[in-house]
Amino acid sequence: xxxxxxxxxxxxxxxxxxxxxxxxxxxxxxxxxxxxxxxxxxxxxxxxxxxxxxxxxxxxxxxxxxxxxxxxxxxxxxxxxxxxxxxxxxxxxxxxxxxxxxxxxxxxxxxxxxxxxxxxxxxxxxxxxxxxxxxxxxxxxxxxxxxxxxxxxxxxxxxxxxxxxxxxxxxxxxxxxxxxxxxxxxxxxxxxxxxxxxxxxxxxxxxxxxxxxxxxxxxxxxxxxxxxxxxxxxxxxxxxxxxxxxxxxxxxxxxxxxxxxxxxxxxxxxxxxxxxxxxxxxxxxxxxxxxxxxxxxxxxxxxxxxxxxxxxxxxxxxxxxxxxxxxxxxxxxxxxxxxxxxxxxxxxxxxxxxxxxxxxxxxxxxxxxxxxxxxxxxxxxxxxxxxxxxxxxxxxxxxxxxxxxxxxxxxxxxxxxxxxxxxxxxxxxxxx
Ligand code: CMC
Numbered sequence: 463x464x465x466x467x468x469x470x471x472x473x474x475x476x477x478x479x480x481x482x483x484x485x486x487x488x489x490x491x492x493x494x495x496x497x498x499x500x501x502x503x504x505x506x507x508x509x510x511x512x513x514x515x516x517x518x519x520x521x522x523x524x525x526x527x528x529x530x531x532x533x534x535x536x537x538x539x540x541x542x543x544x545x546x547x548x549x550x551x552x553x554x555x556x557x558x559x560x561x562x563x564x565x566x567x568x569x570x571x572x573x574x575x576x577x578x579x580x581x582x583x584x585x586x587x588x589x590x591x592x593x594x595x596x597x598x599x600x601x602x603x604x605x606x607x608x609x610x611x612x613x614x615x616x617x618x619x620x621x622x623x624x625x626x627x628x629x630x631x632x633x634x635x636x637x638x639x640x641x642x643x644x645x646x647x648x649x650x651x652x653x654x655x656x657x658x659x660x661x662x663x664x665x666x667x668x669x670x671x672x673x674x675x676x677x678x679x680x681x682x683x684x685x686x687x688x689x690x691x692x693x694x695x696x697x698x699x700x701x702x703x704x705x706x707x708x709x710x711x712x713x714x715x716x717x718x719x720x721x722x723x724x725x726x727x728x729x730x731x732x733x734x735x736x737x738x739x740x741x742x743x744x745x746x747x748x749x750x751x752x753x754x755x756x757x758x759x760x761x762x763x764x765x766x767x768x769x770x771x772x773x774x775x776x777x778x779x780x781x782x783x784x785x786x787x788x789x790x791x792x793x794x795x796x797x798x799x800x801x802x803x804x805x806x807x808x809x810x811x812x813x814x815x816x817x818x819x820x821x822x823x824x825x826x827x828x829x830x831x832x833x834x835x836x837x838x839x840x841x842x843x844x845x846x847x848x849x850x851x852x853x854x855x856x857x858x859x860x861x862x863x864x865x866x867x868x869x870x871x872x873x874x875x876x877x878x879x880x881x882x883x884x885x886x887x888x889x890x891x892x893x894x
């Protein structure tokens with residue numbers, strides 16, 4: 463539906479005779495949005511590096527109120543979803559807009575379970591990687607490679623193709639994720655088991671071997687499901703915006719998701735959960751925490767407390783609260799509450815939450831602070847943390863890609879404030 467202006471903003475520019483009228487739209491929630499799309503015809507661009515104040519699209523999927531620590535998926539608060547729903551139901555909700563009834567829910571779970579295997583030929587791709595390759599490097603490659611296997615569903619203008627691609631991606635990501643781990647360990651790949659739940663199956667593919675089954679504890683399976691669920695979507699973050707930007711060119715969805723995985727990898731985004739554990743290793747002991755808090759506050763020192771702060775949340779990240787609870791459950795179940803790394807994390811959190819610098823800048827623990835601790839306790843190696851984030855985020859990426867492709871959209875093409883050389887004549891090499 464086309465946006466209707468509820469009011470007008472007037473922009474007057476020094477030296478210009480006429481003011482420029484800009485339509486203002488009202489969202490269902492959140493700040494009003496000024497449409498600057500026609501400024502280019504008046505000879506101006508807007509300037510907003512990092513998209514701090516810029517809405518790049520319309521969306522009906524997820525809403526965040528960062529000041530009040532609210533996260534809604536299709537209107538449902540994340541706390542209720544984490545408590546009462548599960549990951550696959552949330553996938554359905556993100557993709558379809560409404561919660562499924564029982565038949566729809568069972569049907570969806572069945573479909574996902576029936577797409578968990580990957581083409582046998584794909585196994586050979588793994589052999590092209592060094593054994594010490596970072597699993598995120600492998601994931602970028604093998605996810606993109608899926609486009610070479612599913613030619614039957616690459617017509618992005620066909621809704622049924624988009625649907626089967628969504629199912630394939632959600633179903634196969636845990637398989638690929640576990641394969642990237644097994645490959646790094648020199649261990650045989652473990653086939654999925656469709657009698658297990660999504661989270662149980664992932665743990666099975668990670669930890670079973672052909673010689674031994676892995677018995678999945680219900681607490682650990684529930685924690686794994688929650689980790690996927692809490693990462694499922696987060697509106698227009700860097701990786702989702704990357705998926706949308708890649709998708710806006712008409713690229714196939716597997717390639718777009720591979721682009722999203724690449725964007726997620728960085729330590730300012732999904733790589734933060736890995737960075738939290740690396741940081742804790744670097745700090746080394748509770749006695750050094752004060753020194754590192756000082757470093758984090760020093761403007762001339764690039765060190766930051768990883769897992770703290772967020773572009774949107776200026777309050778407690780609601781996902782972090784749920785994750786903190788899950789963290790306690792898992793540590794109690796595993797009897798590792800006195801693990802030194804975990805104790806260090808808890809102490810760091812306590813100090814940072816009371817420190818004036820963090821309080822004043824409204825820097826709270828984010829979802830990655832606790833997810834890393836839980837994953838470490840479960841026995842998942844640090845390099846796999848961001849892969850797990852990517853697996854959980856897949857339905858969000860697809861829902862956004864699908865939302866964009868289903869409606870009218872334009873190729874994403876930002877403009878720039880050019881600061882380079884003016885036009886000049888080429889100088890032949892001997893005259894330079
Ligand atoms: N430790 C110390 N100082 C910090 C931190 C931190 N973790 N985060 C922000 N600050 C300071 C920063 O130095 C700046 O200070 P000043 O105003 O004096 O220059 C102020 O707080 C605002 O920071 P910013 O970098 O301008 O804020 P941003 O919105 O651009 O960045 C962020 C958000 C998440 C990249 C940043 O907080 C950060 O680097 N955090 C650590 C990495 C991390 O945990 N990332 C995961 C984000 S949540 C998962 C996800 O959604 O991907």
